[in-house]
Amino acid sequence: MADDLDRLFERLVSVLADDAPGRLAVPFPAAEVYERLVPYRSNRSTLKVATHQDYEMAVLRLLAGERGYASLEPAEVREALEREAAEKNPDTALFRQFPDALLSLNRLAAERFLRRDRAYAPPPPPPPSPPLSPESPEAAAGEDEDNDAQAGRERAPLAGAAFELAEQSESPRQCPYCGETLPGSRKVNFCPQCGQPPSGDLRCPVCGGEVDVGWRYCVSCGRATGFE
Known part of the structure; x- marks a missing residue:
């Protein structure tokens, strides 16, 4: 004291x-x-x-x-x-x-x-902001934003449902070169059966040179392609 x-x-x-x-x-x-x-x-x-x-x-x-x-x-x-x-x-x-x-x-x-x-002696708090009247432009703008947000929330489940249906209707992919089914649960860069990419040109497994379907040997390196 x-x-x-x-x-x-x-x-x-x-x-x-x-x-x-x-x-x-x-x-x-x-x-x-x-x-x-x-x-x-x-x-x-x-x-x-x-x-x-x-x-x-x-x-x-x-x-x-x-x-x-x-x-x-x-x-x-x-x-x-x-x-x-x-x-x-x-x-x-x-x-x-x-x-x-x-x-x-x-x-x-x-x-x-x-x-x-x-x-x-703390400084006095700032005065509270006056409430907006229903006719003011600010109140109208706020009401429009609320309506847009509500509409967005209503549309969101529909978009999600359509996406799920598209995923469910997608058929299993097949390798365009050997015809085997490709794994559908992961990203596939090369076929697990023939080693070729699911999309793009057919490549020699040894040198990576471009080959055609039915070629048994690579025209670039002369090695066997393994394709019959």
Whole structure:
């Protein structure tokens, strides 16, 4: 749960980011925190501090480097404020003695607070599109597309049935050279009986030269064709 220190740092980061995002990386005098950037009077309700002393204690803790939110230079000033913040009854206004000490913010911590701010304020959703009237051209076009799609679904089974009938009515193929039946369940490049292609010229089984039906020998290589 956030306390006074968290709220002070968050407010400081927000003010600097609104002023100029690059300022988060630039050291500045510590006095700017309580005099100009996050003064008590104008930020009391935002910081939810009950008294001015509570506000000063939050500033003291910030300048002392608590939680790593910021770093103060010179180091001896930061160490003095750190010791004072740890006291049982600290002098909460001790930091006012070092107005020129330079304060550097933790960029990672600052960006974490900024991202959380954006998460709490998401962009509004786009307005819904108005419904199309039945007379509009867009509605008519959509209706035509629906009708075409429905007609396509109705025609699809008929085409499939015709294709199945064509396959069932197809008779077994025969080799044009030897007359043997060719296998019908696979692609046939050559007859399993005579070795010739089911379509095309008759070829010599040895050299592949063109031969004619009834030739016992190839005219190209002189080897026996095996055809009677």
